[in-house]
Amino acid sequence: MCAARVLSDHYDDVTVFERDELPDHPANRTAVPQGRHVHLLMARGANEFEGLFPGLLDDMVAAGVPILENRPDCISFGAAGHLLGTQSTLRDEFTAYVPSRPHLEWQIRTRALAIPNVRLVRQGVAEPRYDPVRERVTGVLLEAGDESSAVPADLVVDTTGRGTRLPVWLEQWxxxxxxxxTVDVGIKYATHQVRIPDGLLKEMVVVAGATREKPIGLGMLLYEDGLWGLTTYGTGKVEPPHDFAGMCDLADDILPAHVGRALRQGEPVGDVAFHAYPMSRWRRYDKMRRFPTGIIPLGDAVASFNPTFGQGMTMTSIQAGNLQAVLRSGDPDIAGRLAKATAKTTWPVWAMTAIGDLSLHNATGEARWWYxxxxxxxxxxxGAAETDPVLAEWFLRRFSLLDSLYMVPSARLVGRTIRHNLRALLSEKVGAVRSSTREREPVPSR
Ligand SMILES: Cc1cc2nc3c(=O)[nH]c(=O)nc-3n(C[C@H](O)[C@H](O)[C@H](O)COP(=O)(O)OP(=O)(O)OC[C@H]3O[C@@H](n4cnc5c(N)ncnc54)[C@H](O)[C@@H]3O)c2cc1C
Known part of the structure; x- marks a missing residue:
C-alpha cells in the first residue's frame, strides 16, 4: 500500500493485486498470520507512514489508538536483560503510537485505495511476464487466468513478503x-488477547527481551480495542509458554512485580495464536551484477528481520521512502538505484539485529569478527543506560530508528559508560567488603 501511494505520484494507473480478502474494517487476515501477534510501531515508522499519508496519526488517535506523548511512565522497556525505558530514564519528548497491526493496516489501506489513480484487484499474481529480448518485465500473469489475461505494466513492484518467488524467476530468466x-534465529511466538481490569496498570507498553541465559521474552501492548496483546516468544528454538497460566508465571519472573500481579487479574479472550519464524533473511539484490528492468522488490521481499526487534514495518516504510526518492530523481535505473539505497538503510539495522541475535539470542549464522x-x-x-537517562535516550532513539545507526557513540558517551560502570563496580565491591567484614566481626556474647 505504501508502494502504491508512492507510485501514484509518478504513474497514471496503479493496480494493487492482492490474493487475500481485504476486510473493510480492522481485522486479522489469513495471508498475514503475524498480524495476530504483538506488533510494535517504531517512532520512525510512524513518522514515515505519516509522511506518506498525512493525517494518519491524528486519525488513529481519534479512533482510540493509544498515544504515549509526554508519558514515559507508560512504558517499561527491557532490552537484552536491561530495563531501559522507564520513568527515570525516558525523557518527556518520547512519543509512541500503539496501533494493533490490523488497525494500522486498515488505516493505511483505506487511504491508499482512496487515491484516485490507485485500484485494487482481488487476485493473486502467478508470475511476472518477461521479455528475454528486451531483458525486461512487461507485466504480470494472474493466478486465475491464462496468457491472454496478462496485465501489461511499465513497472512491477514485488511486495509479496517473505515468501517472494523473485529469486526463482530471476534464475529462470x-x-x-x-x-x-541469513541468521538462524529459530523464534517461536505464542499470543493471547487479555482483558485487564482498568486502573491496575499505568503502563501501555511492556517489553522484556530475551537474553542468552533466559532465551524467553515477553511483550504486552494495550491496543485501541482496550485489550492487551500478550506475546511470549522463545529464541534459539526454545518453546515459549503457550497457556495463560504459563505466561503469567513468565511475567512474574521477568517483569516488574506489579505488572505480573495485574496480569494475573486479567482474563484471556479467544484462542492462543502461534507463529514460527526460523530465519532472518536479507536478499542482496544490491550485489547482483545484472538485473532486469521493469521490476523491483520491496518490503519483507528484500529483508525480513527477527520480529522481536519490532523493526519490520518501519523498514518497509523506509524502503517506500527510498522508492519515492529514486522516482523523484528521474534516474531510469530504478531497480539499481533502489537496491543501493535500500542496502544503505538496511545494513546498520541488519548488523544491529545480527549482533544481538548471534551474541545474545543463541542464533547461528555467519558472524563478522567484530560482532x-x-x-x-x-x-x-x-547496563549503564539502565540508570543513566542520557545513555538510555541515545540507545532508544537509535533502536526506534529516529537517529541513524551509522552514528557510533561519541567518545564522551563511551567515557560516561565506563565511568558509570566503574562506579557501579566499585560500590558493589565496597558493599561486598563491608558485608564480609561484618560477617567476620565476633558476635557479642550476652
Ligand atoms: C510474528 C511477527 C511479529 C512481528 N512483529 C513486528 C513488530 O512488532 N513491528 C514491526 O514493525 N514489524 C513486525 N513484524 C514484521 C512485519 O510483519 C513485516 O515486516 C511486514 O508485514 C512486511 O510487510 P510486507 O508488505 O513486505 O509483507 P506482508 O505484510 O507479509 O504482506 C504481503 C502481502 O502480499 C500478499 N501476497 C503474497 N503473495 C501474493 C501473490 N502471489 N499475489 C497477490 N498477493 C500476494 C499477501 O496476501 C499479503 O497481503 C513481525 C513479523 C512477524 C512474523
Missing amino acids: GFGRPTED RPVGGLFDQFL
Whole structure:
C-alpha cells in the first residue's frame, strides 16, 4: 500500500493485486498470520507512514489508538536483560503510537485505495511476464487466468513478503539468484488477547527481551480495542509458554512485580495464536551484477528481520521512502538505484539485529569478527543506560530508528559508560567488603 501511494505520484494507473480478502474494517487476515501477534510501531515508522499519508496519526488517535506523548511512565522497556525505558530514564519528548497491526493496516489501506489513480484487484499474481529480448518485465500473469489475461505494466513492484518467488524467476530468466545473508534465529511466538481490569496498570507498553541465559521474552501492548496483546516468544528454538497460566508465571519472573500481579487479574479472550519464524533473511539484490528492468522488490521481499526487534514495518516504510526518492530523481535505473539505497538503510539495522541475535539470542549464522566484541560493548552500554537517562535516550532513539545507526557513540558517551560502570563496580565491591567484614566481626556474647 505504501508502494502504491508512492507510485501514484509518478504513474497514471496503479493496480494493487492482492490474493487475500481485504476486510473493510480492522481485522486479522489469513495471508498475514503475524498480524495476530504483538506488533510494535517504531517512532520512525510512524513518522514515515505519516509522511506518506498525512493525517494518519491524528486519525488513529481519534479512533482510540493509544498515544504515549509526554508519558514515559507508560512504558517499561527491557532490552537484552536491561530495563531501559522507564520513568527515570525516558525523557518527556518520547512519543509512541500503539496501533494493533490490523488497525494500522486498515488505516493505511483505506487511504491508499482512496487515491484516485490507485485500484485494487482481488487476485493473486502467478508470475511476472518477461521479455528475454528486451531483458525486461512487461507485466504480470494472474493466478486465475491464462496468457491472454496478462496485465501489461511499465513497472512491477514485488511486495509479496517473505515468501517472494523473485529469486526463482530471476534464475529462470538467466540473471542468477541474489546471494542471501541469513541468521538462524529459530523464534517461536505464542499470543493471547487479555482483558485487564482498568486502573491496575499505568503502563501501555511492556517489553522484556530475551537474553542468552533466559532465551524467553515477553511483550504486552494495550491496543485501541482496550485489550492487551500478550506475546511470549522463545529464541534459539526454545518453546515459549503457550497457556495463560504459563505466561503469567513468565511475567512474574521477568517483569516488574506489579505488572505480573495485574496480569494475573486479567482474563484471556479467544484462542492462543502461534507463529514460527526460523530465519532472518536479507536478499542482496544490491550485489547482483545484472538485473532486469521493469521490476523491483520491496518490503519483507528484500529483508525480513527477527520480529522481536519490532523493526519490520518501519523498514518497509523506509524502503517506500527510498522508492519515492529514486522516482523523484528521474534516474531510469530504478531497480539499481533502489537496491543501493535500500542496502544503505538496511545494513546498520541488519548488523544491529545480527549482533544481538548471534551474541545474545543463541542464533547461528555467519558472524563478522567484530560482532562479539561490539555485542559485549553494547551489553556494557545498556547496563549503564539502565540508570543513566542520557545513555538510555541515545540507545532508544537509535533502536526506534529516529537517529541513524551509522552514528557510533561519541567518545564522551563511551567515557560516561565506563565511568558509570566503574562506579557501579566499585560500590558493589565496597558493599561486598563491608558485608564480609561484618560477617567476620565476633558476635557479642550476652
Ligand atoms: C510474528 C511477527 C511479529 C512481528 N512483529 C513486528 C513488530 O512488532 N513491528 C514491526 O514493525 N514489524 C513486525 N513484524 C514484521 C512485519 O510483519 C513485516 O515486516 C511486514 O508485514 C512486511 O510487510 P510486507 O508488505 O513486505 O509483507 P506482508 O505484510 O507479509 O504482506 C504481503 C502481502 O502480499 C500478499 N501476497 C503474497 N503473495 C501474493 C501473490 N502471489 N499475489 C497477490 N498477493 C500476494 C499477501 O496476501 C499479503 O497481503 C513481525 C513479523 C512477524 C512474523
